Amino acid sequence: MIVEDPDRFGLDLSSGGAESRRLNVLEFGAGTGLVSLAVAKLLDILPSFNHCEVSVVATDFYPSVLANLRSNIDTNFPPTHNQISSAHSITTHFLDWSSFSTTPRPDDLSCPFDIVFGADIIYEAQHAVWLRDCLKGLVRRPSDGAASPAAFHLVIPLRPTHTFESSTVESVFLKACDVDPNDDADLVIVSKESIVCDAHGDYTRGQGLDEDVEYVYYKIGWSNAQL
Incomplete structure (x- = not known):
């Protein structure tokens, strides 16, 4: 989705403005790093980011996952060239x-982020609450005066085993239309989209039946931003 339509995720600034500022991208629960790696490679070839300073930060919690994540980054961007271009990292x-x-915020997470990604990261009832609290300290606010508003792009699968956990996203982040415009800025659901993907059967278990897998894509941003 990101590669097919970068503009949808704020990653194609060909209309102008990319040259004048730094773009900070963050991924929650990066795991293997697939999203961050794809974004980093994409930004390295998009002409609108040739002269824009870009920082992609892939985060996770588990030491073994982080070790594998670093290995995957080194494989795709060897240490001798770990800066993708002169201004990309x-x-x-x-x-x-x-x-x-x-807790005190480390330097790598001290700058406001323009774009935040999360793919399949809601597994517990508290995850959406914790993410909201993190986002409030990490997502650039509209008052910063950037050309385009910051956003959190969250995609989650609708698993029968995690129905309640998935529902917490909409209880923690209200819809933009339900927020009083006179209230202080808050993080809200700007848009919601259902995505159905064809998934072939689990052939490792001898099952060859096709079935659909449904995902929900949320775009979350500040309630007083013009998204």
Whole structure:
């Protein structure tokens, strides 16, 4: 989705403005790093980012996952060239969602982020709450005066085993239309889209039946931003 339509995710600034500022991209629960790696490679070839300083930070919690994540980054961007271009970089960082709002912020997470990604990261009832608290300290606010508003792009599968956990996203992040415009800025669901993907049967278990897998894509941003 990101590669097919970068503009949808704020990643194609060909209309202008990319040259005048730095773009900071963050991924929550990066795992293998697929999203961050794809974004970093994409930004390296998009002409609108040739002269724009770009930082991609892939985060996770588990030490073994972070070690594998760093290995995957080194494989795609060898250490001797770990700066993709002269002004582009991709790094990893430990991030504990549950304590982020109460602990000192490391340098790599001290700058406001323009674009945040999360893919399949809602597994517990508290995850959406912790993510919201992290986002409030990490997502660039409209008052910063950037050309385009910041956003959190969240895609989650609708698993029968995690129905309640998935529902917490919409209880934690209200819809933009339900927020009083006179209230202080808050993070809200700007848009919601259902995505159905064809998935072939699990041939490793001898099952060859096709079935659809449904995902939900949320775009979340500040309630007083013009998205």
